[in-house]
Amino acid sequence: MLRRQFLSSTAGALLAAQAPKPPRPNIVLLYADDIGYGDLSCYGAQTVKTPNLDRLARGGVRFTDAHTSAATCTPSRYSLFTGEYAFRKKGTGVLPGDAKMIIDPSQPTLPRTLREGGYRTGAVGKWHLGLGNGKVDWNQLIQPGPREIGFEYSFLIPATGDRTPCVYVENGRVVGLDPLDPIQVRYDAPFPDEPTGKANPSMLKMKPSHGHDMTIVNGISRIGYMKGGAAARWKDEDMADVITQKAVAFLEQPGQEPFFLYFGTQDIHVPRVPHPRFANKTTMGPRGNAIAQLDWCVGEILRTLERRRLLENTLIVFTSDNGPVVDDGYQDEAVEKLGSHKPTGPLRGGKYSNFEGGTRVPLIVNWKGHVKPATSAALVSQVDFLRSFARVAGLAAPGSTPPDGEDQSRALLGQDPVGREFLVEQAGSRSLRQGAWKYIRPSAGAKINKLTNTELGNDPAPQLYDLAKDLGETRNLAAAETARVVAMEAMLQKIEAAGTINR
Numbered sequence: 288m289l290r291r292q293f294l295s296s297t298a299g300a301l302l303a304a305q306a307p308k309p310p311r312p313n314i315v316l317l318y319a320d321d322i323g324y325g326d327l328s329c330y331g332a333q334t335v336k337t338p339n340l341d342r343l344a345r346g347g348v349r350f351t352d353a354h355t356s357a358a359t360c361t362p363s364r365y366s367l368f369t370g371e372y373a374f375r376k377k378g379t380g381v382l383p384g385d386a387k388m389i390i391d392p393s394q395p396t397l398p399r400t401l402r403e404g405g406y407r408t409g410a411v412g413k414w415h416l417g418l419g420n421g422k423v424d425w426n427q428l429i430q431p432g433p434r435e436i437g438f439e440y441s442f443l444i445p446a447t448g449d450r451t452p453c454v455y456v457e458n459g460r461v462v463g464l465d466p467l468d469p470i471q472v473r474y475d476a477p478f479p480d481e482p483t484g485k486a487n488p489s490m491l492k493m494k495p496s497h498g499h500d501m502t503i504v505n506g507i508s509r510i511g512y513m514k515g516g517a518a519a520r521w522k523d524e525d526m527a528d529v530i531t532q533k534a535v536a537f538l539e540q541p542g543q544e545p546f547f548l549y550f551g552t553q554d555i556h557v558p559r560v561p562h563p564r565f566a567n568k569t570t571m572g573p574r575g576n577a578i579a580q581l582d583w584c585v586g587e588i589l590r591t592l593e594r595r596r597l598l599e600n601t602l603i604v605f606t607s608d609n610g611p612v613v614d615d616g617y618q619d620e621a622v623e624k625l626g627s628h629k630p631t632g633p634l635r636g637g638k639y640s641n642f643e644g645g646t647r648v649p650l651i652v653n654w655k656g657h658v659k660p661a662t663s664a665a666l667v668s669q670v671d672f673l674r675s676f677a678r679v680a681g682l683a684a685p686g687s688t689p690p691d692g693e694d695q696s697r698a699l700l701g702q703d704p705v706g707r708e709f710l711v712e713q714a715g716s717r718s719l720r721q722g723a724w725k726y727i728r729p730s731a732g733a734k735i736n737k738l739t740n741t742e743l744g745n746d747p748a749p750q751l752y753d754l755a756k757d758l759g760e761t762r763n764l765a766a767a768e769t770a771r772v773v774a775m776e777a778m779l780q781k782i783e784a785a786g787t788i789n790r
């Protein structure tokens with residue numbers, strides 16, 4: 288508060304006297320979980336309708352070649368906030384729910400850059416970047432956390448919907464915790480008197496298909512164990528309402544612009560337990576209904592901005608953290624009721640995969656009156672959001688930002704049809720995109736994830752695809768184009784070496 292008042296009374300007055308104020312849009316980053324390239328009706332889905340997202344896309348730029356940095360959540364979010372490829376830092380794979388925070392508070396981050404530039408910053412929803420220093424006492428103030436990397440306000444799902452602890456954490460404190468019923472969380476062994484899905488399948492309202500057989504919360508067994516905190520445990524059915532209400536409250540604070548809101552939905556990650564009012568929204572069961580619920584959440588955000596007459600002054604970005612998966616560990620009829628729906632659209636693979644389905648996701652950028660409605664084939668990556676949003680906000684990117692993120696603000700605003708020259712995709716192996724060429728580095732990993740039935744794209748031989756002619760990555764041209772393979776492997780190594788200063 289003090290800082291804001293000081294800025295507005297002195298520095299702000301000086302600036303105002305010198306030059307007309309450039310528009311500094313609010314930035315709302317809507318970050319869905321596991322939404323695939325083909326999961327929205329504005330990206331071709333037929334069996335689910337996403338009218339709010341479609342409206343956002345109709346009024347903005349809809350990207351056809353936009354990427355997360357990785358094919359799973361934690362590394363993608365790491366890159367999103369730091370502008371650094373996650374492969375540069377050890378320990379940035381999918382985290383357990385009791386992991387320490389993996390972003391070093393001394394690192395440059397998107398929220399801190401905006402906060403230091405005068406933005407009010409908030410994070411609501413899925414975090415999955417770890418909290419605390421490694422030995423979190425969930426009954427005390429939990430830090431470091433979002434505040435230490437630049438979010439003034441936070442209301443978090445600490446890890447994932449399927450991982451303990453199954454409680455919300457607001458500004459570092461577990462919400463609704465009864466001090467007489469303290470919480471304990473562990474991942475190494477069960478608590479003797481706390482029921483698990485493995486030992487008590489009859490207590491479950493949704494059974495696991497693989498894994499997910501540990502502590503039972505709200506009739507659903509999870510990954511990880513927890514004990515206590517009964518009053519604080521979430522109800523999955525209410526989660527979308529709870530986090531949307533928190534996001535709306537953040538947006539509604541009067542006279543507090545510009546703001547930056549990161550809104551990370553639990554939808555459509557497992558367990559997929561949308562509110563019963565979405566029960567019959569699609570014929571696809573919980574996975575389809577969770578997409579409908581996600582669209583509702585987006586609609587509530589849009590309606591709030593509209594009500595506050597902020598649409599002309601707000602850059603709204605919608606995207607996902609990795610590609611789609613159908614059976615990700617619960618018997619939720621996703622496979623049985625999928626029908627003709629194609630979660631990856633025309634792409635091969637999906638979540639966890641080196642193929643395009645792993646990291647190519649929907650991206651919609653909308654800024655009423657500033658962004659011309661269009662479809663863009665520009666190659667863009669979330670690793671660029673730090674530098675690009677800093678530019679849009681009229682701020683200098685932090686000097687020590689690692690080499691990965693670029694200022695792609697022109698591409699993101701629909702003014703440059705090309706975007707990046709190259710980008711790295713991280714899954715079991717690593718891939719390099721250069722224009723329409725896609726090189727997948729040889730890897731000894733499994734070809735198929737037998738649990739999720741995903742083609743992982745691992746192969747001991749190099750793979751090279753020409754996506755301009757073969758978007759579905761079916762014709763490996765590596766043997767015919769050996770020089771290109773050698774050049775792309777060399778370039779990948781050069782990119783990897785360029786960042787060794789960053790751990």
Ligand code: NG6
Pocket residue numbers: 320321359360361381415447449497498499510556557609615616738
């Ligand atoms: C996997 C989980 C999966 C999901 C994923 C992380 C099992 C068998 N599978 O290990 O259900 O939680 O991790 O998803 O436990 S992500 O979107 O957060 O990266």
Ligand code: CA
Pocket residue numbers: 320321359360556608609
């Ligand atoms: Ca995810």
